[in-house]
Amino acid sequence: MTDQPVTVADVVGLVEKHYPPRTAEGWDKVGLVCGSGDWPVTSVLFTIDITPEVVAEAIALEANLIVAHHPLLLRGVHGVDGAHPKGRMLLDMIQQGIACYAAHTNADVAPDGVCVALAEALGLSGLTQLDPRPVERLDQLVVFVPREHTDAVVAAVSAAGAGRVGAYDHCHFRVTGTGSFRPLEGANPFIGTTGEVEHVPEDRVELVLPRGRRAAVVAAMRAAHPYEEPAFHILELAPTDTAHGIGRIGELDAPLSAGEFAQRVADALPGTVTGVRLAGPADRPVRRVAVLAGAGDSHLDTARAAGVDAYVTSDLRHHPATEARAWAGAPVLIDAAHWAAEWPWLPVLSDIVGRALPEVDRHVSRLNTDAWTHRFDAQDGV
Numbered sequence: 492m493t494d495q496p497v498t499v500a501d502v503v504g505l506v507e508k509h510y511p512p513r514t515a516e517g518w519d520k521v522g523l524v525c526g527s528g529d530w531p532v533t534s535v536l537f538t539i540d541i542t543p544e545v546v547a548e549a550i551a552l553e554a555n556l557i558v559a560h561h562p563l564l565l566r567g568v569h570g571v572d573g574a575h576p577k578g579r580m581l582l583d584m585i586q587q588g589i590a591c592y593a594a595h596t597n598a599d600v601a602p603d604g605v606c607v608a609l610a611e612a613l614g615l616s617g618l619t620q621l622d623p624r625p626v627e628r629l630d631q632l633v634v635f636v637p638r639e640h641t642d643a644v645v646a647a648v649s650a651a652g653a654g655r656v657g658a659y660d661h662c663h664f665r666v667t668g669t670g671s672f673r674p675l676e677g678a679n680p681f682i683g684t685t686g687e688v689e690h691v692p693e694d695r696v697e698l699v700l701p702r703g704r705r706a707a708v709v710a711a712m713r714a715a716h717p718y719e720e721p722a723f724h725i726l727e728l729a730p731t732d733t734a735h736g737i738g739r740i741g742e743l744d745a746p747l748s749a750g751e752f753a754q755r756v757a758d759a760l761p762g763t764v765t766g767v768r769l770a771g772p773a774d775r776p777v778r779r780v781a782v783l784a785g786a787g788d789s790h791l792d793t794a795r796a797a798g799v800d801a802y803v804t805s806d807l808r809h810h811p812a813t814e815a816r817a818w819a820g821a822p823v824l825i826d827a828a829h830w831a832a833e834w835p836w837l838p839v840l841s842d843i844v845g846r847a848l849p850e851v852d853r854h855v856s857r858l859n860t861d862a863w864t865h866r867f868d869a870q871d872g873v
């Protein structure tokens with residue numbers, strides 16, 4: 492610990508170490524919503540949603556930073572008008588010197604993220620990814636180079652982004668063999684004579700590269716390679732980083748009926764007026780479970796293909812849920828309120844900040860920000 496006051500940048504840096512922004516979906520808008528990295532932080536409020544009530548809670552707590560799950564500004568903004576609810580919240584936060592930060596889909600996919608927190612709250616263990624999302628997709632370049640040019644080609648492709656592994660660069664493997672070719676009419680060979688088969692000592696050079704650098708690396712290789720037609724190929728590597736992914740699959744210690752398990756879900760999460768709903772037979776045995784915190788329509792097929800007994804998610808709609816249930820052996824569906832299903836992550840996040848910055852006050856908001864505030868069941872049925 493130093494005497495330097497903790498800043499917004501300190502907390503953001505810590506959160507982003509666990510939830511790197513590059514792991515967010517392309518459409519997402521994560522990061523600082525308002526405020527400045529050099530603002531001091533003595534107190535942080537953790538919340539799923541940013542609502543006027545949450546902003547009022549932050550002001551009452553004299554928090555200087557709100558760390559939220561859902562971004563306040565996901566679509567284009569053309570002004571900060573105090574007459575608009577979002578403009579009002581932004582003005583209130585800025586006027587009170589409260590910074591605001593959002594970690595959204597980057598927090599969903601992480602190994603200590605939102606879906607894992609939900610799975611653990613439900614008593615699931617042996618977690619794997621429902622939909623793995625490797626942080627970095629890699630290619631391998633294999634290129635054949637006349638031996639005296641190997642160092643130049645390795646240097647060129649390394650400068651373009653290949654051969655980097657952790658804190659090392661210029662990583663490559665080379666093995667020497669014999670390359671053979673026959674220049675045809677119209678060729679302009681670097682080595683050899685038109686019409687005669689040539690045998691040349693060549694190195695087979697192998698390097699990894701980020702898939703996004705493929706075009707730049709191939710261009711650098713062609714520019715540094717002495718041959719008119721370099722022999723090379725690119726392989727797409729299977730992901731080995733299985734720590735990140737959308738949703739999780741885990742197992743209960745002992746089977747429960749679907750009804751008992753749905754009750755466990757209700758007991759494990761903060762209460763909401765919509766409660767927890769089950770689609771499917773309440774007596775179906777449940778052991779393997781998929782969870783996806785947040786809106787999970789998109790992964791109904793993935794959960795069924797995974798062969799789980801139950802799929803816990805939020806915001807399921809009538810038609811996708813009905814159609815998903817119609818398949819033989821389909822998992823039962825358990826729909827929990829969106830806010831409630833994501834809430835178990837907040838104490839995890841608060842602990843991450845508390846362990847590294849114990850001098851900062853931490854508050855996990857217990858304000859129910861679920862959209863639905865009342866529920867009515869028929870008293871005299873139709």
Ligand SMILES: [Zn+2]
Nearest residue numbers: 784785786833
């Ligand atoms: Zn969400």
